[in-house]
Amino acid sequence: DQQVKQNSPSLSVQEGRISILNCDYTNSMFDYFLWYKKYPAEGPTFLISISSIKDKNEDGRFTVFLNKSAKHLSLHIVPSQPGDSAVYFCAALYRNRDDKIIFGKGTRLHILP
């Protein structure tokens, strides 16, 4: 049972435009959400996170939006750069219970020149 879902396996975006990666979750107990970026042959790198008490968190070109009622979050990257081409994993956990991070299957982002 996939508790964190990334329905788009891949996404192509023109350099300079906005990239929007989407994620849905089913477990309403999750209280913390993260985005990780992964290059081939490397481990995931933490990108940005958001607590369930917030609906937006911004860090430079990266913004994460959380819609708790829809159990949906999204990562916006603007402007998109060539180095943003990677696989992006949406992840969630229930911090008061355990540290087990539940990952989505990932979305491969291609930034086109």
Add this chain to the structure above:
Amino acid sequence: NAGVMQNPRHLVRRRGQEARLRCSPMKGHSHVYWYRQLPEEGLKFMVYLQKENIIDESGMPKERFSAEFPKEGPSILRIQQVVRGDSAAYFCASSPVAASGTQYFGPGTRLLVL
């Protein structure tokens, strides 16, 4: 400040052999997590350890898999009598405190079972 270290980066084993994967957490981190990524899948939690203690092993197969994090030295993920289905990337992560929400990942060990 070195990040999470894993070795070997690549490991080839024949069916029935043992695989030992090592993870050295970041300096000052006493919480270690192991995840497995099968091809075309996301990372799946296997086990969470603190020094000398297994806190949560709910994601680890009951047979052939074991993990430890001794007082001295790296954390070890051990797979006995490997099968082809064990072929995957195994990632270790560490964090300085529990329930911090942020885990730092190593580069992974890619296990190939022939």
